[in-house]
Amino acid sequence: MPHPTDRYEDDDLDDLPDTHPPQPVRYAEQALLGALLLDPHRLAEIGSLDAEHFSNYTHGTLFAAMRTVPPPDPEQHRTGPAWLNTVLNAACPEVPGLTASYLHTLIQLCPWPKHAATYARIIRADHARRMLAAHAERLAQAATDATLPNPAATTLAQADTLARFLEGLAGQFAPHPGSLPRTPLPTPPPRDTSEEALDEERFLLASATAHPAELKEMRWLLPEDFALPLHGALWQCLTALTHRGEPVDSVTVVWEAQHRGLLNTVAPADLMTLVSTPVGSPEYWGEKVIERALLARAHAIATRITAYTDDPANTPHQMITGSRRALADLHALRARRQQAASPTRQPIPRRARTPSDPRAGPPPRTAAPPVRATR
CATH class of the missing domain: 1.10.860.10 (DNAb Helicase; Chain A)
Structure with a gap:
């Protein structure tokens, strides 16, 4: 995984001043994860992408968890957060500071889930x-x-x-x-x-x-x-x-x-x-x-x-x-x-x-x- 020093970063907390403004790829990572959390079936559309491709350790760990857990039933996923909780539980051992609220924030930060393949291309670049x-x-x-x-x-x-x-x-x-x-x-x-x-x-x-x-x-x-x-x-x-x-x-x-x-x-x-x-x-x-x-x-x-x-x-x-x-x-x-x-x-x-x-x-x-x- 990239950047092990960031493994306990809580992306949901912005209390401390950030002296390094987020780079464009940070927004692409958030948008891609939001798209996949909302529509897990888009994992098949993004091409070759690994957790190591993410610049943020938390994002890479979360993506790896999505790849690891079984995909949800589409109908059940539309009506409940069971799959999101499964992903969160799979990622938390590696990133204890990760919260359910951040997963929902990622969904809100995604402009268009149908652009997931483009977000993945930005991350690869x-x-x-x-x-x-x-x-x-x-x-x-x-x-x-x-x-x-x-x-x-x-x-x-x-x-x-x-x-x-x-x-x-x-x-x-x-x-x-x-x-x-x-x-x-x-x-x-x-x-x-x-x-x-x-x-x-x-x-x-x-x-x-x-x-x-x-x-x-x-x-x-x-x-x-x-x-x-x-x-x-x-x-x-x-x-x-x-x-x-x-x-x-x-x-x-x-x-x-x-x-x-x-x-x-x-x-x-x-x-x-x-x-x-x-x-x-x-x-x-x-x-x-x-x-x-x-x-x-x-x-x-x-x-x-x-x-x-x-x-x-x-x-x-x-x-x-x-x-x-x-x-x-x-x-x-x-x-x-x-x-x-x-x-x-x-x-x-x-x-x-x-x-x-x-x-x-x-x-x-x-x-x-x-x-x-x-x-």
């Missing part, structure tokens, strides 16, 4: 919004939880779960014109610019300067994958030199950086130091960088989907369409990451991976870190 928000929250948690043993795998698994959920929703809500959300896109969460993350990018740039031939096999890495824009711009310098077939070393990289206006943000001497201390192989550090980029993209997508669900103007179809398009961005980055880890790539020979080889992987702890570039 609001439930889809809440569930989509919960999936987005789990995606954000997976992308930002540094304690996970394999955060990328966990994040991608959660993204797949979200994609399957959206696939299921797509078949429940009809499309309509104006299918894209009009919600302004939120500012993406800040990238991880910890010293460890920036060191990985620095080591990549330095090792790529020392071994430029390997850049031809690293087309899967893009400048936007870097947490620091300066590092992404320097990656562009390296790939441009490689693409033109020009010599690549610390001097030529600084010269290319000058033509791209990067020396306005970093001193030439600091840039020389940055690309002159290779440790490990470019592929190793590149995979580290793209994995962090994948986690950052997943977090940004979760934030974007949450913005869609927080905007009450969005219909279910708009939320579904916007969320699926957002996930497409993650799928594209995922494909590039899979290309980076593809076994068809030529690996570095095992005999070259020795502790004394500067391309053997993570740097020894005694290695002096490169000079930090000005952000």
Whole structure:
């Protein structure tokens, strides 16, 4: 049942001030329950609906009780409250504060019992919004939880779960014109610019300067994958030199950086130091960088989907369409990451991976870190 903290809420008592005005779905829930209490045979008309779809625990419990107890004889139901009492007795163990007067209030709050199917559709739509928000929250948690043993795998698994959920929703809500959300896109969460993350990018740039031939096999890495824009711009310098077939070393990289206006943000001497201390192989550090980029993209997508669900103007179809398009961005980055880890790539020979080889992987702890570039 949803919202267990509301299980003892007495909806019939309005003595305390309500700082949270009822949402439209609250009225739809009351109207549906009133319609079913008045005409129980309409349970067969409302389609697939469960107690978990209700935003209010009391309402969900009452609906479950209606589903549980046998339907009344239509003639007897019109002349007496026996079935209402049966429903009340079935629900009271879960919601002790529920009263017979509230059931009669629900009947009075129903505008038209014949609209029960529409009320149920409103409840399903609001439930889809809440569930989509919960999936987005789990995606954000997976992308930002540094304690996970394999955060990328966990994040991608959660993204797949979200994609399957959206696939299921797509078949429940009809499309309509104006299918894209009009919600302004939120500012993406800040990238991880910890010293460890920036060191990985620095080591990549330095090792790529020392071994430029390997850049031809690293087309899967893009400048936007870097947490620091300066590092992404320097990656562009390296790939441009490689693409033109020009010599690549610390001097030529600084010269290319000058033509791209990067020396306005970093001193030439600091840039020389940055690309002159290779440790490990470019592929190793590149995979580290793209994995962090994948986690950052997943977090940004979760934030974007949450913005869609927080905007009450969005219909279910708009939320579904916007969320699926957002996930497409993650799928594209995922494909590039899979290309980076593809076994068809030529690996570095095992005999070259020795502790004394500067391309053997993570740097020894005694290695002096490169000079930090000005952000």
